[in-house]
Amino acid sequence: MSDITEIQISKLTKVRDCFIRSPYLDGILKTIHRNRMVSKCGGKPECALIIGEPGSGKTTLMEKYEKDHPHEEESCRTRIPVFLSEFPLRTEPRQAAISLLDDLGHELPPKGLSAPQLTKQLAKLMHECEVEIALLDEFHHLIETKSYDVLHDAVTWVKTLINISKKPVVLFGLPYSRVILDYDEQLSGRFPIIRQIEPFRVKKDCDEKVFRTFLMMLSSELPFDKVIKLHGRDFYPRLFAFSKGSMRRLRNLINFACEQAIFNNDSGLTLEHFSVAYNFYMQHIDERKDEIDVSEPLSSQPNPFSGSINDHYYKELVSHSKWNMNAQPGESRIIPATFTDKIPLRTLLKRR
Known part of the structure; x- marks a missing residue:
């Protein structure tokens, strides 16, 4: 990577420091x-x-x-x-x-x-x-x-x-x-x-509205000339599919995508930027510190930013992790969080 310019530093700083109050x-x-x-x-x-x-x-x-x-x-x-x-x-x-x-x-x-x-x-x-x-x-x-x-x-x-x-x-x-x-x-x-x-959810209309409103507010803060609509049909289902409602996953990926666009001096964000960001995420994030859904490790999740939306699915949190009061000696007392089965991503767009 070549040296970063002052303008690029300013733009990327704005992205990374942006705090949206959900x-x-x-x-x-x-x-x-x-x-x-x-x-x-x-x-x-x-x-x-x-x-x-x-x-x-x-x-x-x-x-x-x-x-x-x-x-x-x-x-x-x-x-x-x-x-x-x-x-x-x-x-x-x-x-x-x-x-x-x-x-x-x-x-x-x-x-x-x-x-x-x-x-x-x-x-x-x-x-x-x-x-x-x-x-x-x-x-x-x-x-x-x-x-x-x-x-x-x-x-x-x-x-x-x-x-x-x-x-x-x-x-x-x-x-x-x-x-x-x-x-x-x-x-x-x-x-x-x-x-x-609570993590973001999208299965219910009211929860989907909260998620999309958050993305809309974040979009308005991004330092690009071209209007970005992360809450639009092209982005929000795929963003949820990757993040499973996790704020950290969501923000990290958006930061990486913005980084790609800013370093390329592009005027806005595209699915290609997010696809590259996904690959970067998969190569560099420690899966042990990114574990969300124990039934589906990060490494087994497909890239939701490539191909047709009909080929992808999403999962959302059902129950939080708990303490097992009845654990046997030597057994972990921590019951992991559970998620839904895979739900076709296209079902989100049918409601629009």
């Missing part, structure tokens, strides 16, 4: 802000659990809220009204506390300190940085286990963090994360708000 995401942004505001007004901090399948937009949502309420550099400290952090893979309370301390800029070595001691240090630093709300991502990493002992430890740590810091906490995780609230009634009382980020 009804689901907009409602959750309002919930986060509401919890942050009312927790300043006395009483116990207002906490929430936000759940969604991989690629639903949880992390993007957190980053958007943090970006809208940035850190403030002062003479002797950094004020952090919105504290964003992420639980490491397969973590436990002590490691979680260390990770959060590190993200807040703590420089003291944690060696020899217990989880309760580290949590006290964390709460103190949150006060010093004037944290008003903590958004903690990948919460399921704290409970991915076959042991209920780990669930107990996680419950105890989360309650301790809230009690000591007196700050509202919003946990983000996969749908089965809510098992931790089912496990402990006291903790469940601290998280009266549970919101689920």
Whole structure:
């Protein structure tokens, strides 16, 4: 690839930074802000659990809220009204506390300190940085286990963090994360708000309208001379077929297609751009981190941007992943999300 020009950089930046508020995401942004505001007004901090399948937009949502309420550099400290952090893979309370301390800029070595001691240090630093709300991502990493002992430890740590810091906490995780609230009634009382980020769907007319409206809004933001209608008949069925309603898959593919068009100095997007983007996606995306439908790996999905629409199908989410309370020893407690059988893509166009 040749050197990228300033104009190309500007256009691609606009594409990659574009944030469209779907009804689901907009409602959750309002919930986060509401919890942050009312927790300043006395009483116990207002906490929430936000759940969604991989690629639903949880992390993007957190980053958007943090970006809208940035850190403030002062003479002797950094004020952090919105504290964003992420639980490491397969973590436990002590490691979680260390990770959060590190993200807040703590420089003291944690060696020899217990989880309760580290949590006290964390709460103190949150006060010093004037944290008003903590958004903690990948919460399921704290409970991915076959042991209920780990669930107990996680419950105890989360309650301790809230009690000591007196700050509202919003946990983000996969749908089965809510098992931790089912496990402990006291903790469940601290998280009266549970919101689920739904994927896009198209099987029902009302859901299809939401998906197409999102694409229409995104189309209006794309930096091309030619009017782009991603919500039109040529694009939206194929985009859904590839993404299966996943926001991450959808945005990644659109970004790749725009990249092709911008680097070629083309005036708009075509199915050919998306076909090339599909091939790029298949070559470079780690399937283990892109798993959506366990019954159909990404590598087995055909290119929906080539050939007749009559040759393709779509699938949409039926049920979210769950925690299996009756799992046998050694059996995974996580029940994967399930999707519909293959539905001919042409059925979407028959409704038009």
